[in-house]
Amino acid sequence: VATRPGTLMSAANAITVHLTGRGGHGAMAQVEGNVVLALSHLVPRLGEVVAGLSFEGTDCACSAGVVRAGTANNVVPRVATALGTLRTFTPDHLDVALERLRRLVAEVGSAFGVAASFELGESAPAVVNDTAVVARVLDVAARLVGHDAVLVTPPVAPSDDVAELLGRVAGCYLFVGGALADGSSGMHHGPDFAVD
Incomplete structure (x- = not known):
């Protein structure tokens, strides 16, 4: 079992970049x-948006999960x-990251002669546990x-919309460890995730 008082998980903002x-x-x-x-130059640079931004030793994060362009190999x-x-x-952190994202998108758009913009989508606040x-x-x-099986964990970059509930009612979000009999188990959202 792992948890911590105060901020446990990051806030999340969905971003969409349009070129x-x-x-x-x-x-x-x-x-x-x-x-x-x-786009192939912009996506690897998304980490620059949060460079140097951390909370109690845990880095902020910015990454792309979906890239879409075209439908034909010769167009x-x-x-x-x-x-x-x-x-x-x-x-x-959010204010700094959004300003950096704005500058990055504008820079790439200008360098490649494309119209470039971004928008925010769904969001969830940070998960904050009641002490x-x-x-x-x-x-x-x-x-x-x-x-020995109870840990006070550092903050983590994943997020959860339970933050909305914890913003209204005192509570505690916690992690419960699990693994297969051989001790293996992948991360959530990963192809190797398994719970016995």
């Missing part, structure tokens, strides 16, 4: 106006899109599974 260019034949694809080339499309996530722990409730949970967990 629009002139498109054209793949055999005549120039750098200017090529949204695929622009440079007019539109490309990246969908991603921005994870921050404080309102100040008194956490103390009780840690005490009960230690009696149930033993002190």
Whole structure:
């Protein structure tokens, strides 16, 4: 069992980056106006948006999970899109990250001659545990599974919309460890995740 008082998990903001260019034949694809080339330069740089931003030793995160462009192998499309996530722990982190994202998107758009913008989608606040409730949970967990199996964890970058509930009612979000008999188990959302 692992949890902590105060901020346990980051806030999450869905981001969508839109690029629009002139498109054209793949055999005549120039750098200017090529949204695929622009997107291929932007996506690996998303980490720059949160560089140096951390909370109690845990880094903020920004990454893309979906990249879309084109439908034919010999056509440079007019539109490309990246969908991603921005994870921050404080309102100040979010403000800094959004300004950096704005500058990055504008820079890439200008460098490749494409119209570039981004928008925020769904969001969830940081998961913040109530200190008194956490103390009780840690005490009960230690009696149930033993002190060695109870951890006060550092903050983590994943998020959960239970934050909405914890913003209204004092509570405690916690992690319960699990693994297969051989001790293996992948991370949530990963292909190797398994619970026995």
